[in-house]
Amino acid sequence: MAAAAGAPTCLYTLALLRFAAANDAQQTGEGPKYELPLFIDQICIDQDNDEEKAQQVALMQAIYAHARRAVIWLGPGDAASDHWFAYVRDLCGEGVLGPVMALPAATLQRIYDAVVENPPATILDDPVEARHRDDLAAVTGRFASRYPIAPCLAVLRRAWFTRLWTIQEACLAPAAVIACGDALLCFDCFRAGMFFYTLQNNYWLHRVVGPLPRAELALRAAVFEAMEGFKRIFHERKAIHERRRRAPLHELVIKHNVVDADNLPRIRVSLAQDRIYGLMGLTAPDDPIRQRIGVYYNRRNQAAAQARAYTEAMSLFLQRGHMDLLLFTCGPSKTPGLPSWVPDWTMELALPVAWQGLHKPAFAAGGGPPYAGQVRFFDETAAAAAAAATRKVAIKGVFIGRVAATGQATYTLSRRNGGHVHIKYDDAKLMFDEVDRLTLEALPADHAAAPPSPETLTHTRLRVYDSGLSARHLTALYYPPAAGMERLLELQTSIADIGGRILRSAAVARSFSLFNIYATVGITPWYVDYYSATTVLRGLARGPIHLARTIVLALADLLTDVVGLCAASARVWLATTWDKLRRRRVAHVNLRQSGADLRSLGLDPDITRHVDFLALCTNIERNVGRRAFRTREGHVGMGPGQTEPGDVVVVLYGMTTPLVLRPVEAREEDDGEEEEEWTVVGEAYCDGVMDGEALGVNEGEFVLI
Structure with missing residues (x-):
């Protein structure tokens, strides 16, 4: 570490064995080429001194904001990180992604759609946009098929992306670079690698045919989940350096501490109060x-x-x-x-x-x-x-x-179809029925008061089903508002029908259990009644041969009934068990079910594929x-x-x-x-x-x- 200006030059060797990350960074970055002043909080702050830590929290913003550049150290390199960093350097070396990503958001979206669509549906009349589309399509054709997805996931799962304090460390300095071992990328190049992953994934989705391996879908989805850590950094840097707007502390605390609707991993801190203190540097002074x-x-x-x-x-x-x-x-x-x-x-x-x-x-x-x-x-x-x-x-x-x-x-959720989360329609049907019952019970007992109209009761139930979210959304989307409520009733009825069928199927399966069959037999078999004392005496009076013949017939009927009962119960049990195993163990998932496939399941594709149906299901998920x-x-x-x-x-x-x-x-x-x-x-x-x-x-x- 160099001494202060004007002081005698004095070099010290500092052992960083106590701090593994700092030691690795020192060994990777050491060399005779540069002498750099460094701020390392593990050394510059006494982590065992509560008063010093409290004092330094107020200084974090000044320290990082006055730095010329933040060097983000992800840790020692490995084969995966070297592969992905080299791929992104080659990708950015084409000189296409930088100009495209600098375009206005609306223009970029049009070019993006024109590249990934198959067949193309977006027409670009502007010659500049058309040129960018052609350049991006050419790069996509060369690089998309060999995107290193697994190495990208390994990089994004580095611990640095999961920590809260790193947000202000990476966002306050005007420039930032990301280092992993000996590999280095500027912040914009790293972002280009993230952007191109999204592009190539949609490019692939528009062209894939047939069922897909669950493992591949899970891998691609995991990258999007792991990308959230980098997206946090990017959005805060953009707000501070481009929009010049710093969010108030309460907004930052909410944004970086709530769990996403998709249950993404939480951001980590060492001490619980740092969920507030670690964000203070992002606010305005x-x-x-x-x-x-x-x-x-x-x-x-x-x-x-x-x-x-x-x-x-x-x-x-x-x-x-x-x-x-x-x-x-x-x-x-x-x-x-x-x-x-x-x-x-x-x-x-x-x-x-x-x-x-x-x-x-x-x-x-x-x-x-x-x-x-x-x-x-x-x-x-x-x-x-x-x-x-x-x-x-x-x-x-x-x-x-x-x-x-x-x-x-x-409401409850289930995971199927490659790990995607869906509402359980049978529980949704039970919830609908309970809301209907409570709504009727809430009617005034005073018969002198005019009861609400059936339409009013229906609208009340529809709003309560998902805490009013879908009603608010659809009445703003459709005109007049009554049309929005009619659309909501149509969507809710579809879910209720699916749930009702599932409940009835489950009831039939339960009714075929041995215990339920035995408990619900309505007619007593003749051979059970035959063994009453009076009947046996009558049989003995008619002779032993007649009695023996009757006993043989009774045993035969008993055996037939038991075998038939067990066979029926076993068939239903095997059918339901096989269905569960098939859904769990199927190795491939078809992302594009045809309308005929949906109709064979009793689903209306015009409803279940519509964005309104997805919105209602999402709102129900929020009420789990x-x-x-x-x-x-x-x-x-x-x-x-x-x-x-x-x-x-x-x-x-x-x-x-x-x-x-x-x-x-x-x-x-x-x-x-x-x-x-x-x-x-x-x-x-x-x-x-x-x-x-x-x-x-x-x-x-x-x-x-």
Whole structure:
């Protein structure tokens, strides 16, 4: 390491044996050619000193932002990494991908479609676009078939792509290169390798014929999953260096800590509080929450430091009006001492059901964000610290109703067809039936009140089935909105029909079990009745020969019945078992089922292949594990799986969707009045209040603990 300017030149040899990654990087990069000043946090920061680490967290942004270039070290090279890096260097050496990827997004999409389509359907009239298409098609023809998929997966599965702290390390410097052993690629070339993988995969899909090996499909899908780590880096670099927009801290915490709908691997951290601290460097220097948040490490009591960090951060988020972070609370947390209103970012949290995308709420039940000023802390002079100490916060809202009944059914998923996740249609049918029952039970018992029309009841059920997501989507897509609801009814009926057939088939298979056949025999066989005392005496009176003949006939009939019963049961058992084994062990998957194949299964290809059907199934998947409920006041909806009778549904001001709260024992305040306190169960869909209809009625203040 070179000494500071003006100081006597003095060289030191530093052993890095304690840190394997730093030692490998030193041995790979050492040589007489360059003298480089390096910042290595494993050495420059005392990892065993809590105070020093807390102080250095605030300096991370300055350290990496003032670097000329970030050298991303993936680890020692191997045959796989050398192969993939060499392939990408040859690919980029053609000089085609760089200019194409620099085009506007709409132009790039047209060129992309024109290259991968078979037969081509996209017509390019612009001569410049046509030239880029021809160049890209030529490169694709030469390179697509020999893309090293397995080596690419091995590179993307390096530990560096799975860590949270590496995001700011790679994003803040104006330039970045990626090194793996002796191989090196600039950041744009590495991105070109990722882009070309997507292109060649679609190019292959448009030309493949017949069933495909499951192993190949699994390998290609695994690359897309592993690519998420690099995509995180790319999107943050683009936001910082191209768009010049730094996201606020609460958006970053959500983006990099929630689990994707496809259950992709979570980003990793060594300490739980780093799920917040590791993202502070990506915010603007004047971010109001970053300026106020404290940094807490405690090697002796990690759980206390973690709970304090999460509680203080959530207090600041609520104080700034980011009320929808309450939607990330999902029942009992893993972190000891964490209030119910504070998300536990160590858990596998998903996007709220009521969000159509990241920070894209579908509803505005409580007025919607931003909505600062409706949160009361118990020490206004130090709100965040007080919330961390008292572990409670009071928020204004509206009481909707108390849960009177909950359903037992819930949506579930199954994996088939090469590992793809699908909803289980039989469970969906049971869920539909339960929602129908609760909707009818919620009708007013007062016969003087006019009952809702059949159309109104149908629309209510359709909305509750998937927490209102498909109804909101289709009514915006079709005009008039009634046409959207008719389309939703058609799609839901298709799923219900499939589920009903599966349930009936399962019932038939169960009825052929030996126990069920024996238990449901409606007629007593004659040979069983024959052995009553009276019948035997009559037979003896007619002579032993007649009695023996009768016994032989009875044994023959008994044997025939037993053999027939066992054969029927065995045939059904073998058929169902063979079907399960065939679906599990089939080595190939056909991605293009014909309309005739679908009709042979009783499916309408015009419905099941339509994008609307896929959207409904996706929305149902987002409701997996949730249960329908009915309130005493006549509301129906969909809530967390932990919802119980006695819980309440409320709309807190500033939130986009209602919450389910659970009452705890009331406490007596200093003034002698009792203050009711609540714990957060989770988000809920409650039909009829999702667009602010309940605001201004039954207002109150809810103390969350």
